[in-house]
Amino acid sequence: MDWSVEFYVDARGRCPVATFLEQLPPRARGHIVHQIDLLQERGPTLGMPYVRHLQGKIWELRVRTRGTAYRLFYSFHTGRRIIFLHAFVKKTKKTPRREIDTARRRLNDFLE
Secondary structure, three states: OOOEEEEOOOOOOOOHHHHHHHOOOHHHHHHHHHHHHHHHHHHHHOOOOOEEEEEOOEEEEEEEEOOEEEEEEEEEEOOOEEEEEEEEEEOOOOOOHHHHHHHHHHHHHHHO
16 A cells, blocks of 8 residues: 655645745656655655655655755655655755754644
């Protein structure tokens, strides 16, 4: 049984991950959607190089296409749900703290 995929929506009804995906070139978006599909099929059993645990309940989907690295942060939730919290283009070797903090804030908001 597959996992369901949801995107975090803030109090104003905005969906930052969907907005991020809509602004990408079609080829990059296609690669990301393919990996989201893989995650949906395999759930927590999908491992490196596709996903990596960051901290607490936050995981990252790792996508590289045409030399650009994309990261989508997500969390597993009850009812076989995957909640995508945050997405960005990774430009540094180490994941910036502010990106993780954004995902953590959104997860806390979602859980409330």
